[in-house]
Amino acid sequence: MKEKALALFFLAILLFLLPLDLLFRQTEGPWGLPPLYLYLYGAWGFVVLLAYRFFRKP
């Protein structure tokens, strides 16, 4: 459990603290939504999903 938590923690740091300014320079992306928010909410959701998979069973 501890190893998984640690790995997920570092993955989340990497996803949340990317130099976003270099990656997202457009205001319009898929479905007309801003790519920055699509990425941030997507990465957040992915982390929550992994946390659910890792921690749902004690």
Added chain:
Amino acid sequence: MSPSLLLTSLALYLGLLFLVALLGEGRGKALAQGPWAYALSLAVYATAWTFMGSVGRAATEGATFLPIYLGPTLVLLFWPFLHGRLLQLARAHRLTSWADFLFLRYRHPLLGPLAAAFLVVGLLPYLALQLKAIAQAFLFLSGEKEPLADVAFPTALFLALFAILFGTRRLDPSERHQGLVLAVAFESLVKLLAFLLVGVTMLWSLGNPFPQAQSRPELAPLLLPPEGLAGYLAWVNLVLLSGLAFLFLPRQFHVSVVENVDPKHLPLAAWAFPLYLLLINLPVLPLALLGQLHLPGENPDLYVLALPLEISPLLALLAFLGGVSAATAMVVVESLALSILISNHLLSPLLLRYRALGSLLLWRRLAILLVMLLAYLYFRLAGEAYALVGMGLISFVAVAQLAPASLLGLFWKGTTPQGALAGLLGGTALWAYTLFLPALARSGWLPKGFLEGPHPLLRPEGLLGLSGLDPVTHGFLASLTLNLTLTLGVSLFTRQEAPSRDRTGEVEELAALLRRVLGPEAGEAFLEQATGLRGPEAAALAEAWLAGSVGPATARLLLLSATREAPPQALREEVEAAARESRALRTYAEALEAARKELSEAYERLKALDQAKDELLAAVSHELKTPLTSVRALAEILEAHPDLPEEERRRFIALLAKEAARLSRLVDQVLAYARLQAGLPPALAPTDLKGLVEEALALVKPLSLERGVNMEEALEAVHALTDRDRVLQILLNLLHNALRHARRRVRLELHRRNGEALFRVVDDGPGVPEEARLRVFEPFQSFSGGTGLGLFLARRLVEGLGGRIWLENGNGTTFAFTLPLEVSHEDPGGGRRGEHPGAPGVPPEEGGA
């Protein structure tokens, strides 16, 4: 919207909250103690700042509202290392706050009070923010513009009452408050549902804002990441800052650690709470963009209310109640947590000094009221200078000052109390200089010139000439850097103080102390739990109980009266080691004593054997000397008198032969005895005992014929696992003995009896005199000119084969002996130990067989 409708709604909502809390303390207790209530209670993090301020921030600064929720997500993913460990510590020491931890870790009398005072001051803006949110929302919806307030005042009073009722019923703040937890969880649900409903309805009613926003160049920055290095730095800072705030905010410690009933709830919270944050942030950007598109002149912090008001007053009322729920949950838990800090670290040492500790619960309740009033004052005096988010962030930076001392204290043993104190003082001072005082200056409480600083390098919002950073990022970076540097630096250059000696005391005395301070129930409960504990353990338990109620510093002082210093750990270890060694030594000594006894017995046996051998040698020498003397004398006579008459000569030669035969027999038996003593094991083999007896009879037949003795036999067919030669030797010895004493008849019997072979050799001789019966099996006890070794050898041989031999009563002489049909244990020289039924020579019926 009618103010009376708003007020009624507010009152009804607060009443409902009251009922939910009552439910939590009654029928809904199980629900309040469940993992979902725990996860939802963590959402007390999402305050009015989230509900209204996030939309305001998104509408003005774009994506920077998100890091405030990404930080807590990161921290909660790390739960096995942080919250898991904190829960263990909190359970062991009944911690109620980080200030308790600092005192416990560093034992410095200033750290706890300093942290407590600083948190109270630092969090007042945050509490004021909640009151401001309620007041602002109320005024906005009711259409009144001035004065901004005073619905905030009665609300603050009601919330203080609520916190007093459901959070301070007893003195022990480390006990769980199910009503409070259920109310907070309920409010978390209300604000999430209200926010999502407002977002979905707005999108449904006003349409997708993104295409319009993308066509408006002035809104483009809201859809793009923060620009440049400063923007990235601000992003990272906000993630770090919010993560630290989530960990160190007193209300978060209270709900996540103090109110936790089961550590197993953490794994669920580790994904459910981030999911909650994700969901509650989904409508933020759409609402912000809709606000910018449809309400360009409106205060962005009020978009959440203004937008629904365009559609439906009912929806606006729902949004208002969502905002209220976000604010009230925070206010109740935070004021309770702060009151515990105040009472445990600031008031209880004073009350103890003035012998008024009994009024601590009253003071804790007053502290809640005081905190609420101070927050209200702050809001009235400085609240209109800053936007919602700005006020919250100042508090976040204040809370983050606990991080270096706490986290280093948790994970690094090298942190010293001096380092922790220096870091906290330095960080606090710089927080005040860079954030708190400038906020007061902006509110007009300090001259505006303060913002310029005494020197260009000392400008409060641009230290060392830094520019381009927003004040919060600047203040956070500066204060935390100084704090961390001082904590590490001073710790490295100060000595680690020897840990204070543990206390020890009697359980009864400690229980009496608890009875006095916490009441009779606590005393009895302590007695129940502490009975059987050692002194230091009982004292530690009592200290934890007291610390949970009156604070760790006061608990330590109280404990002085009922305890004494325990021996130092090293000494205790030495004593325990000595005790262990003593136990080992005792065992060793006992083993040694047993071995000594065994050796002594063996020595006695050896001595007896040696003596027996000496006696035997003497006897053998004596026995050999008689025939040898006769042989020598006869031989000398024959040599000296060659002219002896033939008859005389034959007589002498016959005597010579007789003595030589006697010598030969004696030597044979001595050799047999020597073999026996050599301890050679018997050669066991299946043996036909009847055939063996017949063989023995055949061997003695010439002697019986010579003596004119009739040999009789009564033999059963018996087979045994035994040493054939030794049995034959026994039989021959007994038969020779019988033939020597018999007048006319010798009878030999062999029977199977009770799993044994029973031999009986009977003669009709004069029998053994009564006085000699006991010595008949002793060596060299001859009563008829024999060697005196035959019966002795027979006994040793019988015993060596696991049997018994005895002399029976009756006419003539009857020797009987038994042999086991299968030998389980043999003693080549000494008989069957432990199984021998009685003394040798005593028949079983007399010897106890």
